[in-house]
Amino acid sequence: MHTGAKGEILKIEDLHFSYEKGEEVLSGVNLTAHDGESIGIIGANGIGKSTLMKLLVGLKLDYQGVLEVAGHAVNKKNLSHIREHIGYVFQDSDSQLFLSTVEEDVAFGPTNYGLPPEEVERRVNEALLKVHMTDLRTRHNYNLSGGEKKLAAIATILSMEPDIIIMDEPSIALDPRNRRNLIKILNEINALKIVTSHDLDFIMDTCKRVVLLDEGRIIADGSADEILKDKELLESHGLELPLSLSRR
């Protein structure tokens, strides 16, 4: 199923992208990722993290360069195939939850892929179990709290059992307890995780590999330990040391 190196499910080569006639947001991004990795994409606000994530799931197709997910080039023809492999958790959970109840929303993806009802049921159960929301399955989306909405949104993606899970700023607008809970849950998920954030503490707690983005390029790519400790590097690209490190 996968081409290229063993376990390689994401390949980006010399990726360029700009919104209609605007300045280039991405100008030559190179990145490969493998099964089971956890990658934090960091960078200042407005640097293009969300844009890169949207390109990965094929929400924007007018890019230049190589972009392959699970061995398939991201293009119109491959879209439905790619989307079976990759799940995207929106920054704003309200955009993700549009059906009436939690369980309906979690069932939406697998049902669309035509899975038999028993399999859909199994996946819904499992996804809700993974985010510890089994008790809330018949609750209405509109009366969930912010933290619960985020977890429900993640469950809607987990139920599709993707190889890659992308999360755009997942820790934004979460209180400390929900944030800790989310960290724990993310660490229990086995798929390739790509998390964007400018909350470096959150990245430190959830990702082993960190990619620093600035000026449309990847400035640094390495282990979280290494990059998140590099005060000079972070500060020269509009970021600060994680709080937990700067305190020491």
Place this chain on the structure above:
Amino acid sequence: MKQIEDNIRELNKLQNLQQRSHWMNKLHPLGKLLVCVIYIFVVASFDKYAMDKLLVMAVFPAFCFIVGDLSLKDGLYRMRLILPLVLFVGVFNPIFDRKELFSIAAFGNQIPVTGGVISMLTLMLKGLFSVLSAYILIATTSIEEICYALRCLHVPKIIVIVIMLIYRYFGLMGAEADRITTAYMLRAPKQKGIHYSAWGSLVGQWLLRSMDRASAVYESMTLRGFNGDFRVKRKIVSARDFLYPFIWIVLFILLRHFY
């Protein structure tokens, strides 16, 4: 703003109603949709002076409100925006149609009743019954189920998607309007309402933000494999699902032709 908040709460209450575990909620949506539509057609087809016969058609809404455990008061309240419209269609009939049909005795006088009065009342009744029938459908059937039923009837995908999205977007637009007006009010606390000079930019913002939200929702749907088909958790079609529409439709036709 208080009003918008109330409207959102109203929408949510309706959704709660759709989620009840009452047997009427569990009926196959296609049957319910057919009953609703055929009822409206039958009611509309009554003669314009046939108020007495039309009254019997109240049996359907009466049954659903009582057996379905719905509150008539809430129903009328939720339909308050449409009701005046349907009730006022016939208000000019008494002026144009002055032919005396019969007279009723009251206080020792004979009060003439004209065709216009009867046709006005008949029209109002038709309107009221149709609105109640539509309310019964939406109170017991979620929008996803209604869309699914429309697809069963081979209504084109694109029309069904538009219906569903409009329904979704109403909620989103309400929420956005709420956010924007709240932000405005917090910074203009002494003001009643919104100053006219701010309307332009607020409305502009509202439309832009609603569109952003709407496209994000649509993106999130397509990312999870949505291609225009509604795959509501397929129900096992039971005898009840056939019997319910069958009995009603037969009854409607009998009432229309033989009563």
